[in-house]
Amino acid sequence: AQSVAQPEDQVNVAEGNPLTVKCTYSVSGNPYLFWYVQYPNRGLQFLLKYITGDNLVKGSYGFEAEFNKSQTSFHLKKPSALVSDSALYFCAVRDMNSGYSTLTFGKGTMLLVSP
Amino acid sequence: KAGVTQTPRYLIKTRGQQVTLSCSPISGHRSVSWYQQTPGQGLQFLFEYFSETQRNKGNFPGRFSGRQFSNSRSEMNVSTLELGDSALYLCASSPEGVRINYGYTFGSGTRLTVV
Numbered sequence: 001a002q003s004v005a006q007p008e009d010q011v012n013v014a015e016g017n018p019l020t021v022k023c024t025y026s027v028s029g030n031p032y033l034f035w036y037v038q039y040p041n042r043g044l045q046f047l048l049k050y051i052t053g054d055n056l057v058k059g060s061y062g063f064e065a066e067f068n069k070s071q072t073s074f075h076l077k078k079p080s081a082l083v084s085d086s087a088l089y090f091c092a093v094r095d096m097n098s099g100y101s102t103l104t105f106g107k108g109t110m111l112l113v114s115p
Numbered sequence: 116k117a118g119v120t121q122t123p124r125y126l127i128k129t130r131g132q133q134v135t136l137s138c139s140p141i142s143g144h145r146s147v148s149w150y151q152q153t154p155g156q157g158l159q160f161l162f163e164y165f166s167e168t169q170r171n172k173g174n175f176p177g178r179f180s181g182r183q184f185s186n187s188r189s190e191m192n193v194s195t196l197e198l199g200d201s202a203l204y205l206c207a208s209s210p211e212g213v214r215i216n217y218g219y220t221f222g223s224g225t226r227l228t229v230v
Binding site: 092 | 119148150156157158160163171205218219220222223224
């Protein structure tokens, strides 16, 4: 079975400060990892993914994520937060070795960036 | 190219009624997945279809069903609606095939309210 944990329901950060949204995962094989963002009354938008290769993945809107296999983590980061980054963020995983597995999502973390 | 289209955007139904939601995936995408999103439960996987066949199914009662047509368009149906079925229903499409390192492209969702 595969699972994702996002330990923080909400993250507050001031504009201009760095932000981190945490994600840990569990899969039996090797993971594919994703981050999505959701704005109010909208679907999820893809931010970035980790498949193989460099542990630091760069994505849309200045976001990046660091894959850490030993800690089974895939934290989302941005060096300087914007008020417009305020949204709901989801981490997701699928097991590379389990055939046609689906994406499993975490419960989401609300990011609030204050001016 | 056009994104994932979900219709209708909003629905209000009465307890006991049934409802059908529609999803048109990105052209060329053969996999369609459905998720239920509620504030308390987050994103819950309903089912996935690939080439008109249900490939995976989540832990939902039999009142929830779906199908996929030869043009990859998909519908989901909920019979005997309950108040707890009120949610945002999201459809996601993916190219899929043998490789499973693709993420999903989501539609904007259908907001179902059961009264």
